Amino acid sequence: MRDSSSGDVPGAGNALLRQAVGLAGEPLLEQVERVQCREGQVLHEPDDVMRHVYFPVDGLVSLLHVMESGNFAETALVGNDGVVGVALVMGGESMPLRAQVHVGGQLCRLRSDVLRQCLVEVPAMQQLFLRYAQTLLTQMGQVAACNRHHTLDQQFSRRLLMSLDRLPLQELRMTQESVAQMLGVRRESVTLAANKLHKAGVIRYSRGLIRVLDRDSLEGLTCECYAVMGRELQRLSRRPVDVRHEGSFVGLRTDGAVKARHAAADGDSEGFANAADGAHGRRRGGDRRHASDRRCRGIAISFPDRRLRTERRKSNPES
Template sequence: MAGNHLLGQIAALVGPPLIAQVERVECKAGQVLHEPDDVMSYVYFPIDCLVSLLHVMESGDFAETALVGNDGVVGVALVMGGESMPLRAHVHIGGSLCRLRSQVLRQCLADVPALQQVFLRYAQTLLTQMGQVAACNRHHSLDQQFSRRLLMSLDRLPREDLRMTHESVAQMLGVRRESVTLAANKLQKAGAIRYSRGLIQVLDRDGLEDLTCECYAVVGRELRRLSRQPVASGTVGAFVGSRTDATATATHAADDPEAEVFAHAADSARDRRRGSDRRQLPAERRREGIAISFPDRRLAPSRRKPNPQS
């Protein structure tokens, strides 16, 4: 499906049965796709809109924890075994998105096991983004946070202008609107952007990247790394499902040569566990002739010292 990179990968794996079930709809800025802890009936693939995932406080205040555009999906919790997330999915920039019924997605996951690998890789990029945004909000200046937010928005939209107000950006970052206006003035004076009411145009992307922090590069690098990895055909690697023992991993690697990398990864992880902390299983200790004893601290009657008070 043109327009959303993740949906394109999924359609290539599933084919016409999935494409026939996808519905394209329009959404407006400010629209809520789901509230915290809602059971999601649909998953959404943005095309030319931006969806903010928000943590909502009891007071009603909120802050953005991740941004989803044409790189991903809203509703990844369905693939990870949950029915909901404690987040609000809020449309920040309106536009088009594709939606798919949750039960259709579940059936596709059952029919095409490799599909789960695609979703889990995207979930990893989303977790990376969440962690990096939290660190950025704690350690970097508002100018850097604002620059990062603009660049991340551009990467997830098919255009170079951003229809957003200072008020909406301030709400996403959890700061005052006046602070965002000051940051925007600095970027405009530097020649990086031009803004008017409700519209921000990026004039010098390289200059904007120089003004942002390293968080933008970290998130982008992880997204590119995982999106370029080939998807193994057939059953997914050892990190999916309940069987992660060496026998299951070796069997899977023999059935699917492309998945041999997962077998090596499992072996490496097992070797690190054995080598880093020097712990070994009791059976291995017995084979090496190492005796382990736990002496009883209670002394036999013949070895007890007499009580001087008796």
């Protein structure tokens, strides 16, 4: 999957990755690699441990519910606005969904352990990715409602608009069969919906290439689900990330020098300072000094068990 011929900056082209690099800096960008994926390629199966997260650039990835019969239906779409692998941000390592490339193209890949460490070292990254997780949950719920209550023509229009919003061009290369699989309907039904839009002059469809000619008309033909998802995405993406307690990402190094730099950057990071002091501080009586400081700041510390004192008095009445 590695695209060895690509020498450009791997962070470009994906809005979420661009924001993440802006918070974490160049060390995160150095861990990103650009890969090329083809249509139909599976990034991970349901319940697979995610070893990488993927940031689409000019491709689309579908998150699919797969049934025991082998049939599947799309529950969410990820493009250049987000990431495949948001479960890692919420404390999980897998999801009961298949991630499958729907429109082939370039994706930026990042190792899962790198992302986890970056989330710990740069607190603002948690906000950024959790906000995207909220938009993804909104999309999943709205798609489920749309598939239940709206016509296939509305669903098809909504799916086209969602795809266009997550691609750099206003055209799509996909087959009617692949769209039918994502929507969980018959191929003939998608053919009828596409022909209606083609005859109305809204789209031009030829040999798997869909070009939108009249976007305003296409938005008028879709249901309210498209607007609901769009408003939520804009609302959360426009809110500034709180960087008052910002840290810095230094890569996968965890030695004492790195922790000491974190402690110097943040005076409240007592845990990092203690780790950097190590055994030398304890031999110099560092633990006693830290305990004294904690008492002055009113932080609770442990005391000997009072039951031991009572038992000692009983065994030695003269004391």
